[in-house]
Amino acid sequence: MEDDVDRLIAAWQRERPDMDVSPMHVLSRVTRLALHLDRARKQAFAAHDLEPSEFDVLSALRRSGKPYQLSPGQLVQETLVTSGTMTNRVDRLVGKGLVQRLPDPADRRGVQVRLTGPGRIAVDGALDALLSHEQQLLSGLASEDAASLADSLRALSRPFDH
Template structure:
């Protein structure tokens, strides 16, 4: 199906919703209109950004860790536990990534002066330069992905996505027992 995204014409998700309406008229497939598009957009966005990250010699996971350290501010360091918490990965998953990034010279591990049991991962000069270059390219790519939306539409989309996030969180709460 030909799609003209700039005009908001029908897309493949509309076709899926129509098929479900025809095959199961007893249920409303409307949520697919939202969540089907979220899934498709996520797949497309990740594919485009993977290309950007690979151009800088990074995986998505390495980019995530380096960006996490970079946005933490000087001295650009966190413990594996702090990285895991702020990136939603396990500390074991972080440790594996840190080992590779340390071998590549992007981070170094340092021990806390106050408690030698605490080990930090911190950006090296190479890591800082790499994440700064990759992040600029990352943002430019995301900007291109949004170019058909004007500033008002972007703000509206952000607001609606924030509200959707709250709605999902609300729906995940246990239902109150009926009396």
């Protein structure tokens, strides 16, 4: 079964036969799939009035366990964004009533960010919608194929992990 990437690769092979375009077989598909998945995430989260970046913060808090609270520095580590970006995200979420800032009992100058009840409802609902959609996307793969793909993607992304 030929797909868009096969046609793209054939065109490059025709125009640049001197180049090895074999990495495109994998990486162009990963890139295109990432775009489709990003759109699907946005749709799943929009139903819960969340942006993907807001979901990332809320889910980091939710995964942390009770009391669903992290420092801004911990949130930066969990979401791989700058501290300035995190400040803006937390400000938006505070404005929506989904998180609150609390004094850090261990550091008078520090704060902790805590998930509120409405924040927990929003992140749980968005996660349910996301997982439902992702399960549908993977339904065409045998469980062994999905596990093998996960292993291959893990190996491919390992150099980017820190």
